[in-house]
Amino acid sequence: MLQLSKSNRAAGAKDLLVILSDPAALRGLDLVRNDRQYLLEQLKEDRPVAVCDISGRLVMVHLVAKGDREHRQEMARRAGNAMALRLGDAKREEAQVVSLQDDARLTLALVEGAALGAYTFRRHKTEKQPRSLGKLGVVAPEVNAGGLQELADVCECVYTVRDLVNEPASHLSAVQLGEEAQRLGKEAGFSVKVLNKKQIEAEGMGGLLAVNQGSIDPPVFIIMEWKPKGAVNKQPVVLVGKGVVYDTGGLSLKPTPNSMDAMKCDMAGAGAVIGAITAAAKRKLPVHVVALVPSTDNRPGGRAFAPGDVLKMHSGLTVENLNSDAEGRLILADALSYGERYDAETIFTAATLTGAASRAIGTHGSVVMGTAPRERFAMLHEAAAETFERLAQMPFWEEYGEELKSDIADLKNIGGPYAGQITAGKFLARFTTRPYIHIDIAGTAFLDRRDHYRPKGGTGVGVRLLYNYLKRRAAAQ
Ligand code: BES
Ligand code: MN
Ligand code: ZN
Numbered sequence: 001m002l003q004l005s006k007s008n009r010a011a012g013a014k015d016l017l018v019i020l021s022d023p024a025a026l027r028g029l030d031l032v033r034n035d036r037q038y039l040l041e042q043l044k045e046d047r048p049v050a051v052c053d054i055s056g057r058l059v060m061v062h063l064v065a066k067g068d069r070e071h072r073q074e075m076a077r078r079a080g081n082a083m084a085l086r087l088g089d090a091k092r093e094e095a096q097v098v099s100l101q102d103d104a105r106l107t108l109a110l111v112e113g114a115a116l117g118a119y120t121f122r123r124h125k126t127e128k129q130p131r132s133l134g135k136l137g138v139v140a141p142e143v144n145a146g147g148l149q150e151l152a153d154v155c156e157c158v159y160t161v162r163d164l165v166n167e168p169a170s171h172l173s174a175v176q177l178g179e180e181a182q183r184l185g186k187e188a189g190f191s192v193k194v195l196n197k198k199q200i201e202a203e204g205m206g207g208l209l210a211v212n213q214g215s216i217d218p219p220v221f222i223i224m225e226w227k228p229k230g231a232v233n234k235q236p237v238v239l240v241g242k243g244v245v246y247d248t249g250g251l252s253l254k255p256t257p258n259s260m261d262a263m264k265c266d267m268a269g270a271g272a273v274i275g276a277i278t279a280a281a282k283r284k285l286p287v288h289v290v291a292l293v294p295s296t297d298n299r300p301g302g303r304a305f306a307p308g309d310v311l312k313m314h315s316g317l318t319v320e321n322l323n324s325d326a327e328g329r330l331i332l333a334d335a336l337s338y339g340e341r342y343d344a345e346t347i348f349t350a351a352t353l354t355g356a357a358s359r360a361i362g363t364h365g366s367v368v369m370g371t372a373p374r375e376r377f378a379m380l381h382e383a384a385a386e387t388f389e390r391l392a393q394m395p396f397w398e399e400y401g402e403e404l405k406s407d408i409a410d411l412k413n414i415g416g417p418y419a420g421q422i423t424a425g426k427f428l429a430r431f432t433t434r435p436y437i438h439i440d441i442a443g444t445a446f447l448d449r450r451d452h453y454r455p456k457g458g459t460g461v462g463v464r465l466l467y468n469y470l471k472r473r474a475a476a477q
Contacts, residue, residue, distance in 0.1 A: 001156040002115045006145050007096065007137035014137075015058040015095040017083045019076060019110050023063060025100035031059065048075060049082045058090060064106055073109040074388045080113030081453035084133055088118065091131045099140035107140045108151050115155040117453035121166040150283055154467055157279040158460035160184070161271040165446060165458025168264045169246035174295035177243055177267060178220040181274055181293070185224060188281040195221040203338065205294070206312040207330035210321065212296040214250055214304025219296035221335070224274070226281045231288040232477050238344040238434075239277065239466060240335045242328045242351035243270035243295030250298045250324030251306050265458060266328070268445030269351035270295060272462025279467040287474045290342050294331040298324070310409045314338055315431050320409040328353045329413055329427045336431040344434045346376050350441060350462045356420030358443030363451065365390035366444045366461065369425045372435035379476070380437060383468035389461055391439070394422050401426035439465075 020026065023043050026036050035052050042050035043063045050061040062079035065072045087095055097114070099107040118133045138148060164172065164180060172180075178194035185192035197218040200208055205221065212219040222243070227236075244266035247254070254260045270293040277291040305311070309321045311330065315337035319330065328351050339347055357367045368380070368391040377393065384391040400422045403415035411430060415423025425438040444461040447454055454461075 001152065001159050002118055002133060003135045004111060004115065004148055004152045005137055006143065006148055007139050009139060013057055015087060015092055016060065017080065017095060017097045017110065017114065018059065018061040019064065019079075019097070019099050019101060019107055020061065021064040021101040021103070026061070028100050029059070029098070035059070049079045051086065058086065058092075060086065062110060064101060070385045070388065072106060073386075076106045076109035077113030077116070077388070078452045080110035081117030084114035084117045087133050092133060093131055094135040095133065096137045096139060099142065102142045104140070104142040104144070104147060107138070107143050108147060111136060111138060111148070112151055112155065113453045115151070116158060119159055119162055119455050121163060121457060123163070123167070153282045154279050154464060157275040157282070157467070158463045160278070161275040161460040161463050162455070162458040164271045164274070165265050165268045165460070169297060172245055172264075172267075173217045174220045174243065174245055174297065175218060177245060177270065177293070177295050178222050181222045181224060184274060184278045188278045190224055190226040190277055190281040193223045195223070203314060204312070205314045205334040205338070207314065207319070207334040208294045208296060210305040210309065210311045211250070211298050211327040211330055214299040214301035215297050216301070217297060219294070221338070222293040222295060224277050224291040226277050226289045228284060228286055228288070231286050232474055233288050233345055235343050235345040236288040236290045237470065237473060238339045238342050238347040239273035239289065239291045240332060240339060240347065240349045241270035241273035241291065241293045242332055242349070242353065243267045243293040244298055244328060244331070245295060246297040246299070247325070247327065248299050250327060251300045251304050252323045252325040253300055254325060262446050262448070265446035266352050267295065268441055268458065268461070269349070271458070271460070272350040272441065272466060275460065275463035276466035276470065279463065280470050285470050285474045287470050289470060290339070290344075292335045292339055294335045296331065298327045313431070317411065317430065318409040320406040320412040322412050323414045326413045326424070329424050332428055333431040336428060339432065340434070346372050347432055347434045347436050348466070349428055349438045350466070351439070352442045352445050353440045354421045354424050354442055356424075357440035360421060361392050361443060363443045363447060365392050366439050366441045367392050367394050367421050368437065368439050369394040369396045369422060370437040371396065371429060372437045376435060376437065379472050380469050383465055383472060387464040387468050389444075389465035394425070396422065396425065401429070
């Protein structure tokens with residue numbers, strides 16, 4: 001992660017990332033008239049970032065966009081990203097952000113875009129890391145050091161989660177995911193318990209065990225808890241994340257080519273909830289949070305669970321498996337019913353659950369649905385707008401659930417040909433009695449090309465969203 005720190009004043013010959021709301025403020029910079037004129041021309045043309053290369057020194061300027069606050073913030077993030085990429089091209093290791101306007105949130109948004117955009121995943125490159133942007137000084141009287149540190153902590157969690165998502169199954173088994181959670185718990189100060197296969201058997205998690213049957217690696221069930229003194233909530237917020245470290249489709253094998261290439265990303269929901277609880281603990285949010293991650297890979301194999309099999313779930317319900325590629329809901333169902341013991345205020349799932357979610361709205365947002373009361377959704381939608389991790393809410397009508405009737409068991413794990421993202425959500429809702437919110441991140445967790453500060457590959461989606469939700473919850477008392 002970039003190192004972010006406050007500096008008191010603009011220092012000499014550094015490259016500059018400038019944000020301003022009035023072009024006239026450019027006079028505040030020590031520039032010769034021609035260079036200032038050149039920047040002003042570009043701003044007149046509505047460029048999101050004006051660039052002037054002054055014999056090798058880059059001065060880049062973003063003029064705050066017109067529109068509502070969320071839009072202005074997002075444009076500042078994108079400008080910060082564009083500036084960071086430009087610095088990267090020039091092999092700069094350090095630069096300075098200078099704010100000539102007084103809205104701290106906009107300055108922080110620009111810094112956030114730069115930090116998120118500067119991410120790279122080079123763990124498996126043997127060539128040594130080329131020089132890259134490592135440090136940003138922030139000269140902005142309106143920004144306080146605490147706000148900047150919070151931004152740094154959250155972006156660091158996003159980096160961690162992107163690394164986890166980008167790490168292939170060859171290097172990240174379920175057991176290793178459990179170890180990563182343990183490491184983060186020690187570092188950030190939340191408790192972590194990892195159930196092994198024996199303990200999962202003792203719990204009767206028939207969904208998780210069935211999906212794991214084709215694997216040669218054991219499953220884990222990760223239980224994380226952040227319970228600060230003075231938490232505002234009596235009942236915890238429970239976050240459940242899908243931790244399928246690799247999804248081949250099992251015996252309902254995905255049709256190669258292409259369909260399996262990115263399936264190391266199938267633990268991105270686990271990443272989102274691990275990242276969110278890590279951020280909450282790091283920032284010592286006064287909210288009691290529990291995060292649960294059922295984890296395994298999904299593979300064909302001699303003992304693999306097959307279409308037609310009937311599973312006895314953790315809750316006691318029986319499920320007829322009619323597609324071994326609909327595995328996410330099976331492991332999440334066990335986690336939801338395990339979650340019953342916490343008497344959650346709200347229980348969330350985050351999961352790369354259905355291709356239908358990405359077919360419905362693409363990569364520009366995640367789909368959300370559930371049974372929680374309107375105010376909880378409202379709080380989440382506010383968090384989504386503020387972080388620009390956008391959400392499209394689906395209907396959650398009873399009829400979708402009726403598609404899950406099985407001839408021989410209590411329910412089956414697939415619905416009809418339409419609205420697969422909703423029937424998947426309806427399946428999950430059968431396993432909790434608590435107010436429930438399901439977020440399907442299949443379209444947003446992993447991109448096949450860069451989108452501004454969301455890199456190609458793992459995006460870390462959900463971390464900023466859920467952290468922001470928890471922060472709002474902390475403020476709501
Ligand atoms: N992990 C996939 C969903 C997915 C697809 C995530 C594309 C990211 C990108 C999930 O386990 C799956 O295979 N879902 C099936 C469900 C179907 C069999 C009912 C799907 O969406 O095709
Ligand atoms: Mn699948
Ligand atoms: Zn899957």
